[in-house]
Amino acid sequence: MNQRSRIVIVGGGIGGLPLATRLGNTLGRSGLAHITLIDKSATHIWKPMLHTIAAGTRDVQQQQVIYLAHARDHGFDYQPGEMEGLDRDARVIRLAELRSPSGEVVIGPRTVEYDVLILALGSQANDFGTPGVLEHCHFIDSQAQAEVFNEALRTRIFQSVVTNSPLRVSIVGAGATGVELAAELSHLLEVAASYGDPGIHSRLNLTLYESAPRVLAAFPPAVSESSEAQLRHIGFTVRTGTRVTAAEPDGLRLGDGSMQQADLTVWAAGVKAPDFLGKLDGIAANRSNQISVRPTLQALDDDTIFALGDCSTLTLTGNERPLAPTAQVATQQAQFLAKHLPGWLAGGSLPDFAFHDFGALVSLSDYNAFGTLGQFGFFRGGFIKGRFAQLSHAMLYRQHQQALHGFGKATLLWTAERINGLVRPKIRLN
Template identity: 40%
Template sequence: MNAIDRQGTDTPLREQHRAPRQKAAHRIVIVGGGVGGLGLATRLSDTLGRDGLAQVVLVDRWPTHFWKPLLHEAASGQLDPATHQLQYAVQAQRHGFEFEQGELAALDRANRHITVNALLDADGREILPTRQIAFDTLVLAMGSVTQYFGVPGAADHALPLESVAHAEAFRRKLLDACLRASHARRTGSPDAQTPVSINIIGAGATGVELAAAVRDTVRLLNRYSPFSLDPVHDFRIRLIESGERVLPALSGAISARAQWMLARLGVDVLSGTRVTEVRPDAVLTHTGASLPSDIAIWTAGIAGPPVLRSLDGIAVNRNAQLLVDRTLQSTHDANVFGLGDCAACPAHAEGAILAPRAQVAHQQAQFLARALKRRIAGEALPEFVYRDAGTLVGFGREGTIGSLSNGLLTQPLFVDGWFATVVYKLIYRRHVMTLTGFARMALDSASHWLRRRVHPVIRLH
C-alpha cells in the first residue's frame, strides 16, 4: 500500500467527512502599472481580494508608478518626480495584492501563464530569474511606446517621453545645453550668439505642454548665474507638426487659442511641416530646411509595446495595439483583456478606436473592476461605454485652456483662466485619491505645497 493509500486508510472517519475545501480564488494578473493597471489592481484588491474571491497580481518593469501627464513638468525640471512616485510594493502591501517586477516576455494561452523576463542590475547581474506567473484572467495594461514612423535618425537622436527616465534625460540635456551656452557667452567664443535650439516634434497635448513648460523653465533659469541667458533671445523653441494646426485632435477653437498662447510664450510653431530626418545637430524637414538642434524630442505618435506582436494567438492592429471588443476582451481569447493605450478599443464611430488618453484608461479600469466581478460570478459581461469628460491643456504661467463635458451639456464647454487651472490640478489629485484615499492625498498635497515654498521651483542639478 502506497503512502497515499495509507493516509486515506489511517485518516479518522470524522476528518474524511469534513466540508470540501473552498474553491481557489480566481487569479487575476495585470501587466502594467499605469493609470489603468494600478487603479484596477487597487480596486479589485479592495473588493474581490478582500472578500477572498480573487487573488490579484500586478506586474510592471519599474518599481514605481508615476502619472504620465506630469512628465512634461518633470522634463522641464519644475517637478521632482521622486516626490510624486508611488512604490508598487507599498501599494501592494496596503491593499493586499502581489507585485512582481519584470517585463512581459511571452504568453502561453493554453496553460494560462505568462513569462516575465529576468530582472538585471546595472552591471547585468541577475536580481530575479525568469518567472512564469499563472492566471485565470489576464489584463494587459502596458501603455504605449513612441512611434517614430520610420523617420531616419529619429530613434537615435530624438528623445522619447515615455517614462521618468526619459524626462530626466531631457532635463539633463537642457541644463547641459544652458551651461554650455552661458559659458560661450561669458568667454566670447565664436558661437556665443547662437541660441539654444530645442525642437519638439509633434504638437499634440504632450508636445504643446512641454513647449510651454520649457519656456517657463528657461525664464526661471535666468535667475541663477551658471545659467544666465536671455530667456527670449538666447533660446529657440520650435514645435513641429505635420498637420495643419496644433492640438489636431481637439476643436478648431481650442487649437486657435493654443496657437495664440504659444505665440505669446515665444514658441515657434511650424505646422504643416513633416520631419524627414533627425541628425545629432539638426532636424531636416520635407521643405529641405535644416533646423539647428541642441535637443530634439519626439512626441508625434504612439504604438503598442512590440512584445504584443509576439504573444501567442493574440491579434493586434498595425500599431501593435491589442484588438479588443466592447467588453475589453481580446478578440481571440476571452480570458485576456486589454485597457489603456495598448488596447484598440472600439469607439462610437464605426471603425474608429478610442484615443490614447489617461481618462480612457481610468474609465476602463473602473469598468473592469465591475465587469470582472460579474465574470467571476459567472454572469454576462457588460459593454464599455466611454464618456468624454473633456480635455485640458496646461501652458504654465499662461494658464490652462480646454473643454469640459458631461451628460447635462449639449456640447463641450470651453474653459480657461483660473477655473480651468484649478480643474487641471484637481484631476491629478483625484488620481492620487483613487490610489491612496482622501487622507493620504490631502497629506501628499500639503507636503508638495510646503516643498515648493522651501525648495527652488526649478531643479538645478
C-alpha cells in the first residue's frame, strides 16, 4: 500500500462506526491513511436500541450520533450516500443518487475511489418473497423505519383512546427484535395509562408469530422458555410453529388459511444483507447476500475488500455453522480490524479472526431480562435473569458509547441522560 492509503468504510453501524473512529484516531490523525465513512443516514443509532425508538420509550435525539460531527472529532471523513455497485478493476464504489425526504435529487450518482474497502452494511429483515409484506408491514431495521412505525403507532393509540377500541398489533418473527419490541410496546402503554386513559393497556391485543418451534430460536433454550413465559404473563399471544403466507391491508394470512386481523403489523423475521451485495463484481456471496470472507475477514477473491458483521459470512475452523449475525460478532470483528489493519497496510500479515463467545442477553423492557454467560469470563455458561441480566444488557450500550467517545464523554452522556429522565416525559408524547 502507498503511504496514504484510501480506506473506505461503507456502513456506520455497530461495526462500521467504531472501526472508523479507531482508524481515524490512529491512521487518520497521523496522516498515514485517509479514512472515509459512507452511510445513507446522517446519524447513528445503536441497532439493538431501535425497538425503543419504535415504541417511543427513548428519546431519539439524545441517543443518536451525528456522523459529520463525530468524523470531525475523530480524524475521518463522512460522506452521505448509499452504495449500489462496485468496479474492482478501477477500485471504485458506485453510490446511488441522494434524494431529500420530498423526493428532490440532492446529489446525483457518483463514485468513490478506494485502496481498501470495508463493507459493514449490517442486515435487514428478510420477507422471503412473502406476498404483501413490503406493502403492508413495518420494518424496524433503521432509525428512519423505527420513526415511521412510531408515527403510525401513536396515530393508532390516539384512535384507540378516542373510540375505545382494541389496538391490534401483530409481530412476525420472534427473534430478539420481535420479542423486545413486544415487551417495549406493553411498557409504553403502561406508562401511557398515567396520561389520561387508565384502560389503554388492557386494549392492547398483541400476537407474536414465529415459524420455529420456539421464540428466540438462536438463543439457548433456557432463555427462550423464560422469555416466552414472561410474554404470556404480560398477556400476549405467542404462536410458535406458525407460518405467515401473506400480509394484507387488514392483517395476516396464515399457513392454515386463516386470516388474523391487525391494525399494525411488524415484520421482524429472517436476516439478509442488502440485495446489491449478492450481485457485486466477482465477489462471492450466499443466498442471504452476505459476503463470504476468509478468517482474515477479506473477501475470498480480493485482498483489498473486507466485510464484517451481519453483511458477511464466516465459518471458523472446527465449527459447523457460520458465526451468527449478532452485535457481539460485529463488535469483535471491528476491534480485530482496528488492531491489525495498520500493520497489514505497512506490509505485515493478518492473523485469523478468533471469536470469543461472551453469552447472549435479551431484555424485556422493565419486566425482566434473561441471558446465558458464554465460555469466557466468570460463571461460564451460567443462566442469569432479573436485575443482574438487565444491568448486563444495559452495559452493552455503555460499552458501545465508550468505544465511540471515550470514557469521559460517555460518562457525561450517561449523566445527561439520567438528568433528562428526571425532567422529561418517560415516553414520546408529540
